[in-house]
Amino acid sequence: MGGELRAAHWGLQRAAGMDLVPSNDFSFYDRVLDTCALVGAVPARYGGGGGQVDLDTYFAMARGAQQRGRDVTAMEMTKWFDTNYHYIVPEFDRDQAFRLASHKPIDEFQEAKALGITTKPVLIGPVTFLTLGKARTARFDRLELLDRLLPVYAEVLSRLVAAGATWVQLDEPCLALDRTEPEREAYRKTYAFLAQRVPQAKLLLATYFAGLDDNLRTVVSLPVHGLHVDLVRAPRQLDPLLEAWPAGTGRVLSLGVVDGRNVWKADLAAALTLLERARDRVGAESIWVAPSCSLLHVPIDLDLEQRLDAELRGWLAFAKQKLAEVATLTRALGAGRGRASAELEDNARALAARRASQRIHNPAVKRRAAAVGERDLRRASPYASRRRKQLALPLYPTTTIGSFPQTAEVRAARRQLTDGKLTPAAYDAFIEEQIRKTLRLQEDIGIDVLVHGEFERNDMVEYFGEQLDGFAFTEHGWVQSYGTRYVKPPIICGDVSRPRPMTVRWSTFAQAQTKKPVKGMLTGPVTILQWSFVRDDQPRSETAKQLALAIRDEVQDLESAGIRVIQIDEPALREGLPLRRADWAAYLDWAVNAFRLATAGVKDETQIHTHMCYSEFNDVIRVIEQMDADAISIENARSRSELLEGFREYKYPNEIGPGVYDIHSPRVPSTAEIVAGLTRMREVLDDRQIWVNPDCGLKTRGWTETLPSLRNMVEAAREMRAATGALVGRAVDPRERAGHT
């Protein structure tokens, strides 16, 4: 199966006219985990040992394992730079040993060669690999491990050369981020070592997602045969780079001019201008034309989209179309613009049509966004006074993050609705039944704040996008999120507004079934922005503000409909952080304001929750206070000690639910381990602050593990209450005061 996919993709790239097709970009889980396997960085609890890393061990590291007497949690997972693609975080010990423990890059090179294709194997570079990992035991400088790691990389390169490889790409995206002088030194040492050990390998050093900036001098001094830079994210790095480029060395400059992170057609004329400038300076033979980064982050083929209207389709390019753009640019650069005049003219026409299109501009939306003022961003009272007016709940209140298992049955019903095999009325009845069942289960288990389960949602962003103006949808635009999980990001193509309520129907239905509070569940503006393909013709901050206003209307409508707890998920807030620290403050300012704009319109009595997951949370720990949610739930189970440390140094004032178990693993947590985790949290948080909830939504889980996990969770909360005392003093339940059911 893997082999078939690889063969198909190599063939596709060859057919599109690519001269040098990559290999080892295929992964069963993610490329960082592949690298752990490659160099034998397998933590002892997975049975590290010697020999090759087998698939069972590989998947145990990725997902945890609870079978045949083995009970081990998964490794930590986090997002790959500012993307929604996740990787497994490598763990290193101070006395970490490395060995060649997988032949994947060599095997796949040979596999392609057998098909007649000499590929360019792609590896994650050693410094980026160490930088992305974590020291497991006592803190130490991970870069100290280079001395032990580099010989393994040299061995991989030697074997690739022996198998017939010439070019090998080493991805070092960290080299485009903020680096200290010792870190730059690590790069110098690494590439000097590899050049000296394996001089036959032509190394292409690949950077992307940001500019080289202050690392430029270091980069051009490295003894590599080629350098790839991202000119979409950082076009301004070109001139200083050309300035510093050592002439006459025959080194290759790979220029990423086609956006690998977004779905819009490239501006071919503008890209050509950059390419020609580079060519005139360093010579045609030294320039390669390329996408800005891996095309993993965009959908595969626009030709598959039958339902997108022709106008919009005319503005877009997916991976396959981007390869064609690269081919056109290569031809125009090599043989002159005249040799590609038809394509260039088509492209210019498409771009002009998009700029002028009526459908992307809505004057009412622009006026409303321009009128937003300071007081729209502030709740009526501070948290301490709001708290007294909000629901009465026991100490250590329990809740979940929103979704319940999206079973095959739920997905089948949605498909039948789309295919017309189920009437809308029958589909609604099905969803109602799921909600009723889920509420009953939560009541039985004894959860305090219930959720309706999100069965009606295909995806937390797509669901909202489908109901908002200014969005477009693909049928097949899947993009990998983690492991075998894919998402289908909507395309924000125009000004955003909410024509009608989006979630009120299901939330009020759910609330009517139970006396317990049911949380309204929305996706926040920054997350919708971050997990969509966004328009590139206005600042992201402007689009975020439009989204925030749409969500604000929904929050207001939920409140009016009697919903007393409303959660606005912002799991992507951290991942939206610019990669260079100098840009953080400006981003956080507009991102936090977008959240506040979405939520601040409610009464004191309405409890606002937010949720974040798989974030390097400590980077934004102070920012959550500014968001001023009454309660936040956060991913925590895979990186417990880190959060603890963060809260040791910083006292968060509002309520917080540090996730008590990992929902990306089918493993059932025991009550004792949940109690132990909560007890550790008590070291840094007050009893009255702590909520008890899983790490994230349960949609990817099955019911068989969900029910016992939640039972253990509720039992753990009861033990905490018994151990720590009575109810928190809160006001009377406002619903009862108002006298409705």
Ligand code: GLN
């Ligand atoms: N409410 C969403 C859910 O439970 C949150 C998902 C997320 O944070 N990624 O599915």
Ligand code: ZN
């Ligand atoms: Zn989450």
